Amino acid sequence: MTPTSPHILGAEFVCAVCHAVVDLDSTLIFSCPHVSDSDKRHVLHLREAIQPLRLVADSNPFIAFRNHLAVDAFGARVGISEQDRIKIIRTTNQQIEQICGTGFVSTPIARQDRLSDALGFSASGGVWVKDETHNVAGSQKARHLFSTLLYLLMSEHAGRVPWSFPEQRPALAIASCGNAAIAAATLARAVEWPITVFVPVSASKTVLDTLHGLNAIVQECQRREHDPPGDPCIHRFREAVAGGAIPFSVQGTENAWCLDGGRTIGWEIAADLDFVLDRMYVQVGGGAFASCVGSAFKTAGIHPRLHAVQTSGCAPLSRAWDAAIENGSARDAGARWAECMWPWEQEPHSLADGILDDETYDWISVLNAMADTGGHPIVADEMCVVRAHEMAHEFTDIDVSPTGAAGLAGLIENRSHVADNERVAVIFSGVTR
Ligand SMILES: Cc1ncc(COP(=O)(O)O)c(C=O)c1O
Ligand SMILES: [Zn+2]
Numbered sequence: 001m002t003p004t005s006p007h008i009l010g011a012e013f014v015c016a017v018c019h020a021v022v023d024l025d026s027t028l029i030f031s032c033p034h035v036s037d038s039d040k041r042h043v044l045h046l047r048e049a050i051q052p053l054r055l056v057a058d059s060n061p062f063i064a065f066r067n068h069l070a071v072d073a074f075g076a077r078v079g080i081s082e083q084d085r086i087k088i089i090r091t092t093n094q095q096i097e098q099i100c101g102t103g104f105v106s107t108p109i110a111r112q113d114r115l116s117d118a119l120g121f122s123a124s125g126g127v128w129v130k131d132e133t134h135n136v137a138g139s140q141k142a143r144h145l146f147s148t149l150l151y152l153l154m155s156e157h158a159g160r161v162p163w164s165f166p167e168q169r170p171a172l173a174i175a176s177c178g179n180a181a182i183a184a185a186t187l188a189r190a191v192e193w194p195i196t197v198f199v200p201v202s203a204s205k206t207v208l209d210t211l212h213g214l215n216a217i218v219q220e221c222q223r224r225e226h227d228p229p230g231d232p233c234i235h236r237f238r239e240a241v242a243g244g245a246i247p248f249s250v251q252g253t254e255n256a257w258c259l260d261g262g263r264t265i266g267w268e269i270a271a272d273l274d275f276v277l278d279r280m281y282v283q284v285g286g287g288a289f290a291s292c293v294g295s296a297f298k299t300a301g302i303h304p305r306l307h308a309v310q311t312s313g314c315a316p317l318s319r320a321w322d323a324a325i326e327n328g329s330a331r332d333a334g335a336r337w338a339e340c341m342w343p344w345e346q347e348p349h350s351l352a353d354g355i356l357d358d359e360t361y362d363w364i365s366v367l368n369a370m371a372d373t374g375g376h377p378i379v380a381d382e383m384c385v386v387r388a389h390e391m392a393h394e395f396t397d398i399d400v401s402p403t404g405a406a407g408l409a410g411l412i413e414n415r416s417h418v419a420d421n422e423r424v425a426v427i428f429s430g431v432t433r
Contacts, residue, residue: 011073013044013256016334016364024070025077027160030247030255041337044256045365046070046295053300055271059105061264062089062146068267068299070260071150078158088153092146095190096136099214104146106268107132109425115395119411125421127411128277130269131398132429139404139430140265141183144250144288147261149187152246171196171217172248175237177203178354178403179430180250185214188248195248196240198233206433230343231358251286251361258288259295259362266296269425277304278422281378281414283406283429284308284317285355287362293427294369304425305375308366309410310355311385314348316341317360318377321367330371334364352385354403354430380409388412392428404430 013022015032022029022044032042048070058064063086066072075085097103109130116126136142155161163169172195174184181197188195196217199208203220211218221232228235237254241247247255250262269277280297282290290308297303310317320340324333333340341363348356360366370376380388388409389402407426411418418424 011046011048011070014047015042016045016332017042017337024074028155030257031253040253043253043334043362043364045252046256046259048299051299053267053270055267060089060093060103061106061143061268062093062104062150062261064106065264065267068263069147071147071154071257074151075154075158078154078160080154080158084157085154088157089150092149092153092191096142096187099190100136100186102134102136104136104143104264106272107135107265109269109272112396115391118391118395119415120420121422122420125419125423127408128273128423128425129396129398130265130425130427132265132427133398133400133404133431137179137183137186138433139179139183140262140289140427141180141250142187143264144258144262144292145180145183145187145248148248148255148257149191150261151257152193153191166192169193171240171245173198173237173240173245174248174250175221175231175233176250177233178207181207181216182210182214183250184248185211185216188216189214196245198236198240200231200233204433210433250288252288252291252365253361259292259365262288262292263296263299265427266293267300269293270297270300270302273302273425275423277302277425279307279375279411279418279424280304281307281309281407281410281424281426283352283355283403283410284310284360284366284377285357285403287317287357287360287366289429290369291362291365294366294372298369298372303373306366306369306373307375307410307414308370308377309380309407309413310377311350311352311380311406311409312382313350314344314356314358315377315379316344316358317363317366318379320360320363321370321377324367330367332364333367337364350382350385351389351402352406352409354401355406378410378414380406380413384409384412396428398428399432400428401430401432404428
């Protein structure tokens with residue numbers, strides 16, 4: 001197929017910090033070329049031509065929204081026919097289905113009437129919940145990782161990798177102790193790609209058992225005497241990547257391709273709702289999730305106020321928002337990284353333990369999305385985190401985890417500022433483990 005779609009012609013990566021432009025079809029590019037050992041503060045964002053949301057009727061969002069995916073544009077640019085690109089997506093999805101019982105399908109969003117009543121909304125307002133708990137590997141994380149996997153498979157298909165496959169594939173690497181690790185190991189297992197998962201010593205037995213069951217190599221990461229500050233899992237992960245492993249990460253700073261597939265969640269919401277949504281609450285750990293929801297909404301031309309939700313036990317993004325406004329503006333704060341975003345000093349703690357990243361890696365795009373939509377960050381008190389989890393179980397039938405319900409905690413915290421007839425949405429992003 002000749003690359004004629006506007007997205008195919010228009011897309012490229014731009015570093016939000018140093019403005020380096022990286023062609024979409026560069027070989028095995030994951031992060032800004034100006035990242036160095038002493039300067040990790042760079043992040044590639046996708047820059048695309050404006051186009052209306054054009055979806056194809058298909059239950060698999062990676063087919064339905066393929067026209068908007070950068071990875072599909074990449075495939076076209078490196079000469080893979082449309083037929084072959086579709087085949088790669090469908091075949092890999094089938095392999096995933098064999099491993100975990102489901103492939104990627106659009107997840108449902110619905111007004112939760114009992115929850116809306118319990119929160120005091122009127123009949124014309126309410127809370128819409130998108131249920132991600134039945135998605136591949138039980139959370140939204142697999143969506144982010146699938147675009148990276150497709151990028152790797154398409155790179156192989158186009159002969160743009162230095163290894164012979166499948167025998168000599170370099171290992172995938174990820175630092176995570178929860179949903180991202182399980183999603184990464186699930187996708188890796190589906191295509192039999194070796195993976196090393198760097199986990200903290202505190203990782204739960206359930207997660208470790210699941211990872212072992214998926215044949216992942218699990219490395220526990222104790223802090224070493226000469227480690228710089230920050231998460232030792234990230235240090236070991238970066239060492240592995242420096243040694244040739246592939247950053248199979250859900251942090252845009254380490255792998256910009258994760259910011260592609262994660263957008264399917266936002267496109268699905270935009271396509272499913274036939275009314276104006278007033279607010280969207282998204283729980284934030286590393287920030288890739290909220291970044292993708294924000295950028296998907298922008299492509300789709302819907303602009304609910306975006307509220308990034310963190311807990312009082314770890315809220316570096318809210319601090320960055322205040323700092324960015326103070327030292328210029330919440331928009332385009334990338335060049336002011338050092339003044340806005342630094343690791344949370346206290347030991348992070350919350351029942352919502354999946355969003356305790358001490359640094360919000362994808363903070364720049366989340367700030368942009370909040371500034372663009374008139375939103376702002378919300379720091380949910382721990383009582384709201386606990387209440388959100390309880391209410392989710394009392395007033396919906398979704399078996400969501402405390403982390404997965406943390407967006408609702410933001411709504412509860414913010415409720416007195418929300419009119420009864422507003423229409424708001426949250427994503428129950430992860431299942432109870
Ligand atoms: C269920 C769930 N929801 C939301 C998040 C937050 O996503 P992000 O780290 O991209 O901000 C996580 C992160 O681990 C998660 O596991
Ligand atoms: Zn850069």
